[in-house]
Amino acid sequence: MRLFELPVLVRPDEAAAVTGLSQKQLAKLAKLNALRIYRTVGNQRRYYRDDLIKHLKGEKKDGDSR
Numbered sequence: 001m002r003l004f005e006l007p008v009l010v011r012p013d014e015a016a017a018v019t020g021l022s023q024k025q026l027a028k029l030a031k032l033n034a035l036r037i038y039r040t041v042g043n044q045r046r047y048y049r050d051d052l053i054k055h056l057k058g059e060k061k062d063g064d065s066r
């Protein structure tokens with residue numbers, strides 16, 4: 001599944017599979033406010049798809065400038 005095909009709120013396992021980042025790395029990015037998260041009623045973490053896309057595009061730009 002591609003990133004653009006995901007729902008607006010993405011589970012950590014789906015986000016990790018599509019981005020290539022580990023769930024631990026995603027949690028650290030959320031803690032550093034690099035990614036916004038939504039907490040469900042059960043206090044489970046969901047990532048915003050658009051934030052994941054923006055983060056990956058920003059990463060590619062930084063990698064290209066070296």
